[in-house]
Amino acid sequence: MHMIPRLGILAILGTLLLLARPESLQAQWLSAQGAEDERVVLVGLVDDLELPEATAVVIRRPARQPGDVILVTSETRPPDLAKAFAMLQRSRLRQGARVERELRAPITRATAVPRDGRAVAASATVLRALEEADPVEIDGLGSLRVVPTVTILPERGS
Numbered sequence: 001m002h003m004i005p006r007l008g009i010l011a012i013l014g015t016l017l018l019l020a021r022p023e024s025l026q027a028q029w030l031s032a033q034g035a036e037d038e039r040v041v042l043v044g045l046v047d048d049l050e051l052p053e054a055t056a057v058v059i060r061r062p063a064r065q066p067g068d069v070i071l072v073t074s075e076t077r078p079p080d081l082a083k084a085f086a087m088l089q090r091s092r093l094r095q096g097a098r099v100e101r102e103l104r105a106p107i108t109r110a111t112a113v114p115r116d117g118r119a120v121a122a123s124a125t126v127l128r129a130l131e132e133a134d135p136v137e138i139d140g141l142g143s144l145r146v147v148p149t150v151t152i153l154p155e156r157g158s
Helices: 003-013 015-019 023-032 078-095 118-132
Strands: 040-045 054-060 068-072 103-108 135-138 142-150
Touching (some): 040 118, 068 078, 078 118
Antiparallel strands (some): 054 068, 054 103, 135 142
16 A cells, blocks of 8 residues: 555656757657557646636546556646655556556646655656647647656556
8 A cells, every 4th residue: 555655656756867858859758659659648738627616637648649548637746646656656556558448537726745755856857847848739629738758557466
């Protein structure tokens, strides 16, 4: 049980490697390699989540690449994004790397602060990077500002 928060932190910290890439290289990496890599989660900035209480939405898609996407708005706070990463990791632990049907999980405002502040700090870095990212066309979602993050993919039952 205590492994899930650590996995969430590692997932978010993997983002920092991608954020060091210049924007053009980031877009090339996303289109050429990242969309096929099961470890990649896209964090995408949208104007509206269309769910009144949601601060983020985790989407797991079976027939599209990338398969895992977290949508946020300009109102999303770092603890909310950290909560979304933790939820995605729990889903991956239960269902594996791929899902058979699309899943959408709304994330509500985080009320508890994680014990380890690194997840929130890394989430803040992702949210800042989204503000500066160039829009990229994402299959099924349209043109979004995105930050690809690399996560550690846990095996089911581990």
